[in-house]
Amino acid sequence: MPPVLFPVLRWLSPVRSGFQPQVDEAVRSVGTGAASAVRAVCAIALAAVACAAAAQGASAPFTVPSLQRQSALVRMVRQDCGSCHGMRLTGGLGPALTPQALEGKPLLSMASTIYGGRPGTPMPGWSAMLTLDEAHWVARQLATGFPEEPARTAP
């Protein structure tokens, strides 16, 4: 098994706790030259395990971000992901990210795309700006209907 799969599979382990930084380091340490290949392998591995997890009715555990961080992630998705996917996530140069559009897509595959990008498309990996756990949280929110940003009170 390629060494890179080890941390990915550990991440999926139901008993894992507190080793998120290792995953980040493992993925980054491979170097940018091989990043696409790593991403592809990760995506396949994650998707495969996600199917298995779905079949068993299980969901992978992950750390829920703090409320403050959730708020930052909501803003990031609406504003920055919104550049390509639309602020209302109805799509643009990137596909729609509404619950209807994402129906049937495995969460782990979505998290992997957010974290590592999708080679051959304009979708970049956002691993410099969020953790894999946070990517998973974002994927879950997308699948169930993404939160709105709180309305701004008048200046």
Add this chain to the structure above:
Amino acid sequence: MAASPLWASGCAAVAQQADTHGGAAGDMRGTGDLGVVIQRARGAITVVNTSHRALLGEVAGLGDLSHASVVFSRDGRDAYVFGRDGGLTQVDLLRERIVRRVMQAGNSIGGAISADGTMVAAQNYVPGGVKVFDAKTLDLLADLPATYGNGRRSRVVGLVDLPQRRFAYSLFDAGAICIADCADPANPRVHTLEGIGRQPYDALVTPDGRYYIAGLFGEDGLAMVDLWEPQPVARRILAGYGRGQQPLPVYKMPHLRGWAVAGRHAYLPAIGRHEVLVVDTATWQEVGRIPVAGQPVFVMARPDGRQVWVNFAVPDYDQVQVIDTPSQRVVDTLRPGRAVLHMEFTPRGEAVWISCRDDHLVRIIDTATRQTLATLAVDAPSGIFFTARAQRMGF
């Protein structure tokens, strides 16, 4: 006494206009120093005056304005606002109200107005294609589906106006450039150049209307068409500018529309690199590359071409850099506010307006001294568009 009814009706008209402007503006007004700022989250635009550096009023009800863009009627009175949701809205800038609004597509990315001001064209992702409307009535004049391959439809990017009631645009999914002649809108003629390169993401036309340049996302290089040739063909320029290096992640697509042609040089954002590429428009050879603070999004020439201003994608979008074109060096790095999304020069370029989304303000900067002239409170501002665009090709 025969004149008195006329006098009376004239008076009533003035009174009516005064009402719409809150009583203060019964005077006749021009539109050459007006503009709009997009408040994308609110689906509204704010009408602004660039002489007084003032917010005049808000027009709401414009739908989803993420990635909204605006073109102006040639008299500078009407703004045509293209929304992400396919809405096309004609707004009267003097009365600050919607004149007409049509839902013309499912997902749209912007538009253009013909050189004679009679036709407005919208470029759409869903359904992929271009629709051409009567600028006065917003009646549909021509529908140009971007069909390719097995009847699929491509997303359209890089729509610009050309002389003689023509438009040029690029097909992101099909790797093609189209030149549409709408002289007779009932029988539009579309000439398609195929195989121009992978994933054109945006385009510009040079200020003389001669060269159309599409940036390629899928490969290092740009596709260029000399529209003055009898049989235009697409040529590759700046091929392989990345020199085989692994590109950085691109968190936001750069924009080419709103050309940065200064003197004989064009300044273009590199994809996946923290560089601005400089190309000689006489030879179309690269003559330099300027390291900058992040991934460039807008690379915009001040109208006189003496400076080029650059803003950046997240996470470097609190900075703006100023390139001095004679020396081709970055001469200033500014931090005008958090999340700089757009910049627009006043018609002669003595000032630039910069939208700072996360600080909820528009900062107006003197381009010579780089001192702040004013800040205006606007809720999450994004695009800024001034009516001087009405007089410029490709805007």
